[in-house]
Amino acid sequence: MRYGMMMVAGMLAVAGQGFAATQWAVDKAASKLEWQARFNGQVVKGVFKAWTADIAFDEKDLAGSKIKVDIQLGSVDSGDDDRDGTLKGADFFNVTATPVAVFESSHIVKEGDGYMADGTLTLAGVTKGVSLPFTVVIANGKADAQGKLTLSRKDFGVGKGQWATSTEIADNVDVLVHVQAVAK
Amino acid sequence: MRQQKKEFAMKTSAERYNAIDKALHWAMALVIVGMLVSGLVMGDVQPLALKFQVIQLHKSFGILVLLLAFTRVFWRFTNPTPRLPLGMPHWQKAIAHATHLALYGLMFVMPFSGWLMSDAKGYHPNFFGLPVPVLGEVDRAAGRLLGDIHEYGAYVLIGLIAAHMGAALFHHFIVKDDILTRMLK
Numbered sequence: 545m546r547y548g549m550m551m552v553a554g555m556l557a558v559a560g561q562g563f564a565a566t567q568w569a570v571d572k573a574a575s576k577l578e579w580q581a582r583f584n585g586q587v588v589k590g591v592f593k594a595w596t597a598d599i600a601f602d603e604k605d606l607a608g609s610k611i612k613v614d615i616q617l618g619s620v621d622s623g624d625d626d627r628d629g630t631l632k633g634a635d636f637f638n639v640t641a642t643p644v645a646v647f648e649s650s651h652i653v654k655e656g657d658g659y660m661a662d663g664t665l666t667l668a669g670v671t672k673g674v675s676l677p678f679t680v681v682i683a684n685g686k687a688d689a690q691g692k693l694t695l696s697r698k699d700f701g702v703g704k705g706q707w708a709t710s711t712e713i714a715d716n717v718d719v720l721v722h723v724q725a726v727a728k
Numbered sequence: 729m730r731q732q733k734k735e736f737a738m739k740t741s742a743e744r745y746n747a748i749d750k751a752l753h754w755a756m757a758l759v760i761v762g763m764l765v766s767g768l769v770m771g772d773v774q775p776l777a778l779k780f781q782v783i784q785l786h787k788s789f790g791i792l793v794l795l796l797a798f799t800r801v802f803w804r805f806t807n808p809t810p811r812l813p814l815g816m817p818h819w820q821k822a823i824a825h826a827t828h829l830a831l832y833g834l835m836f837v838m839p840f841s842g843w844l845m846s847d848a849k850g851y852h853p854n855f856f857g858l859p860v861p862v863l864g865e866v867d868r869a870a871g872r873l874l875g876d877i878h879e880y881g882a883y884v885l886i887g888l889i890a891a892h893m894g895a896a897l898f899h900h901f902i903v904k905d906d907i908l909t910r911m912l913k
Contacts, residue, residue: 584780589866625872
């Protein structure tokens with residue numbers, strides 16, 4: 545009897561903490577990965593059209609939550625052939641050598657009304673620690689998350705040679721994330 | 729004869745171009761030549777900082793050309809201008825009118841296509857630092873089309889200016905009439 549109860553207690557304990565947080569399937573059509581830069585004082589925007597995200601997230605299990613986003617830098621689209629060509633080139637994203645940028649969270653914590661995903665971003669061959677603040681609304685197995693990350697392009701060597709000085713392109717670039725996902 | 733011609737033509741034309749006609753003509757000629765030269769070379773200007781300054785100036789002067797063009801058309805409709813010489817062959821008059829009409833057309837098409845192209849490519853212009861209206865949204869296809877219009881329009885304009893100048897010099901040195909001098913004095 546005692547062993548039986550211990551086994552049941554053990555199984556319950558394992559069941560309670562063993563599984564990872566909810567896995568989410570991103571609805572690409574309803575999601576957007578956008579960047580905003582400043583060129584000669586004006587905002588210039590673009591998106592990345594091709595990216596994938598592995599998201600495990602549970603508000604009640606932040607320790608088991610994890611976000612990994614792979615971004616195809618060659619899918620950059622800012623609405624202009626010349627600018628997109630320059631961005632894909634060796635002085636910026638260097639798509640030939642470093643085609644994929646990766647954001648990977650190391651831990652996610654509650655922050656104010658939302659959350660903070662601390663992790664690393666690997667972009668154009670450079671890896672730096674970044675923190676992505678985001679909010680998420682989850683209802684009926686559907687999640688709607690918004691996040692904004694401001695990073696220094698110079699930290700990642702995006703904009704080399706004459707582009708390295710911030711005069712024409714400001715150093716700070718905002719990355720705006722809007723993800724809609726369905727629980728798997 | 730000259731006196732009779734003047735009385736006859738008093739309401740619909742003038743003897744010579746007035747001071748504003750001349751000022752607008754030569755001011756725009758100067759700016760437009762500057763625009764064509766900068767337009768042809770500015771893509772290759774180094775260093776980068778100077779290149780972007782030249783581009784900003786090109787856009788600002790382009791908007792200035794547009795303002796002057798509107799002024800000029802308004803002035804043209806409200807003030808009489810000299811007729812082409814009576815003795816000029818009909819075909820020459822036709823070419824002259826067509827050339828001038830095309831020049832007027834391009835003095836609107838060039839700045840508008842440049843402005844719209846800038847907006848379509850996400851590089852909204854300003855007027856020497858002052859804000860100007862946004863004429864269009866970012867649009868890749870529109871940017872390409874307007875870029876072609878702006879580029880090929882420039883080549884057509886260069887040809888027209890060459891013809892226009894050639895004709896003026898032809899009239900001055902070969903025909904020896906007052907076509908050129910009436911725009912100068």
